Amino acid sequence: MSAWLRDESPLSPGACDDERRTDIFNYLREEGHHHTAQVTAAGAGWLASAGLYPRSTLSLWEARPTAPGVLPCGGVFDVVNVPAIFGRRMLDRLWSEGPGSGPVATHRGRMMLFAAPGTAQRLPSLLSWEEWGRSAPEGAAPAVPPLLCHGSGDAVTVPSLVPGAGATPRWVVAPDTRHPWLPGPEVLLWACVRASRPLARTAVTRPRTGAVTSLPGSRP
Template sequence: MSAWLRDESPLSPAQSDIDERRTDIFALLRDEGPHHTAQVTAPGAGWLASATAYPRSTLALWEARPTAPAVLPCGTVFDIVNVPAVFGRRMLDRLWEDGPGSGPVAVHRGRMLLFTAPGTAHRLPSLLAWEEWGNAVPPLLCHGTGDAVTIPPLSPPSASGPRWVVAPDTRQPWLPGPEVLLWACVRAVRTASAADVRVSIFPPADQDAKVYDVSRRR
């Protein structure tokens, strides 16, 4: 049996575990430090499999091929908001620094997949349309009922391909709803705008250096 399938992680992490996850997510976003928040646990795998029509068969397939990606349906157990990677990183910064944290998050083909509460894919575009800053948010792909997405392997073969940023680690992970995602989008846009202003006022001394990455500023 695969190592991740033998994991017996607690279903409800204690406050100290939540604080540790916050520390780990910041380290992961900086590409340094321990990354164990990116490891899918056995309860997390069970939660993912529950989105399929045949959870036991799905788990058996994952046990046999833990490094293979999987396609899961959306709309019942979770929705997914698919955002550009840089903007998604800004959203995660805001969610973990100023907000309630995030649900599971994966990176696939240069985009971030944010797992959200069912119904978010339907409501979020409407909320953004009414939001003053909505036009500044890059195009989002919202996957809900009738859609399916490819998720990273439970045990990725390498760190360079699709991977989990915040892996599911319980049988009932907390999932943000449309209002939380709207808040994160707006805060990410405002933060980026403020950073752009600071850079324009105080440009890097070495103009020949590589492009200043405002997304890495905190």
């Protein structure tokens, strides 16, 4: 078994997944920023379970731990793919004000948030129902940029298990448990709303009277 398959979690041996998840959330909140982490053996097992042949996937990764992989969505996880800057805002809100996040990766200038199965189908509908998402001043950029939601029938490129020099894609929050918590559509909708507020406050219309009118969804 390759070195990367040995569980090198910073938590004490024998900690259950729920305890480990809670400890990691507290650790990231206390530090105030996110850490690029290496995938653990348990995290690799979770990733591999998304494929049709998990054992073959693990064997391939064991032979080439620095190579990215391709995994299907819809069964074990969905992926919400957003521009990197907006994704960073979402991630900051999730960790500073919300429940945290599941695994997160970056690839080609975008951020991939791993989400609960079914999120790819429901999140676009939830966004379209938001009044602030349906209207914007003429000529203004939308508060929420276009999201790419990968669900059933889609596949995504996942980062290598062991980071290499100049590796892309790469993990921002690496999977490190066999059953990671994954945000659902409601949580990611909440994060989109929070992340869009700085943009919404700057995009304003100025009536002839000189008063400033905020966009729907922005704070007064």
